[in-house]
Amino acid sequence: MTVKKSLVLVLTLVVVLTLAACGGNKNGNNASSNESPAASADNGAAEATGKLADIKKAGKIVLGTSAEYAPYEFHKNIDGKDTIVGFDIEIAKEIAKDLGVDLEIKDMDFGNLLAELKLGKIDFVIAGMTPDAERAKAVDFSKIYYEAKQGVLVRAEDNAKFNTMADLEGKAIGVQMGSTQEKIAQGIKGAKLKSLGKTTDLVLELKSKKVDALIAELPVAQGYANTNSDLALTAISPEYENSGSAVAVNKGEAGLLAEIQKTLDHLIADKKIDQWVSEMTAVSEQ
Structure with missing residues (x-):
């Protein structure tokens, strides 16, 4: 047992x-x-960290632009109220909508945009900005969302004098400060550059004969020629190796950039940007 x-x-x-x-x-x-x-x-x-998380938490995304570059972005009196419009603005609205947040627009000189972005005062930049190598050292860019040729604007009385790039040599040329057009003008032999923050100011310089010509993206130059009988668009078409416009965000904000690219991709596929370019060109000429 x-x-x-x-x-x-x-x-x-x-x-x-x-x-x-x-x-x-x-x-x-x-x-x-x-x-x-x-x-x-x-x-x-x-x-959820980074700028994208901050934007969603705040319920708004802050756009930096330079609203004097029709049809990209410009001021228009709508129903008695000064309003910033343009096809870049329509793109920004769509980005905000896809993120489920409100859009706040901050208007400033073109040359200050990237500095304000680096300081965190704005979340992204859409301003007809070309993503050249120098800018790409400081910020990250989306893919190109719009390709545009360059144009040369002169006084109508001088139009016959300007037919080739050689005709710009030794002339006083107005360009937007910090722009692709400034880089183009720097390559013109003997050119005397007048770089200002706003295209509207450059147009006044042209009209008052302080400069001989302006270089701007073709839709912009065409818009001024169409709405000012004393100005004319020449046959000159300056070339630049890096063309087209892209959206800029701060370095390292991959999450935000990916969301922006998604919006751009569907807008391009649906041909909405081409539609807005046409619509806003018409609005700028009214």
Whole structure:
């Protein structure tokens, strides 16, 4: 009987230890399961950091632009109220809509846009900006959303004098400060550059004969020629290796840039940008 009792006791202990081990394994599995959602939550939190998270938390995205560059962005009196419009503005509205936030627009000189972006005073830039190598050192760009040729604007009375790029040599040329057009003008032999922050001011310089010509993107130059009988668009078409416009965000804001690119992709696929260019060109000429 003593042997039998001992055997029963041993078997009982084996069963207890086995059940305890199973219970331990079960608890271990639960612990592992509990860690997984926590890890997922941590990953989700990581995805929500950066400028994109700040924008969604604030419920608004702040656009930096230079609103005197029709049809890209410009001021227009609508229902008695000064309003910033343009096809770049329509793009910005669509980006805000896709992010589920409001759009705030900050208007400033073109040359200040990237500095304000770096300081965090604006969240992104849309201003007919060309993503050249120099700018790309400071900020990240989307893919090109609109390609435009360059144009040369002169006084109508002088139009016959300007037929080729050589005719611009040695002339006083107005360009927007910090722009692609400034770089083009810097390559013209003997050209005397007048760089200002606003195209509207440059047009006044042209009309008052302080400069001989202006270089601007073709839709802009065409718009001024169409609405000013004393100005004319020449046949000259300056070339620049980096053309087209892109959206700028601060370096490292991959999440925000990816969301912006999604919006641009569907707008390009749906040909909405081409539609807005036509519509806003017409609005700028009214």
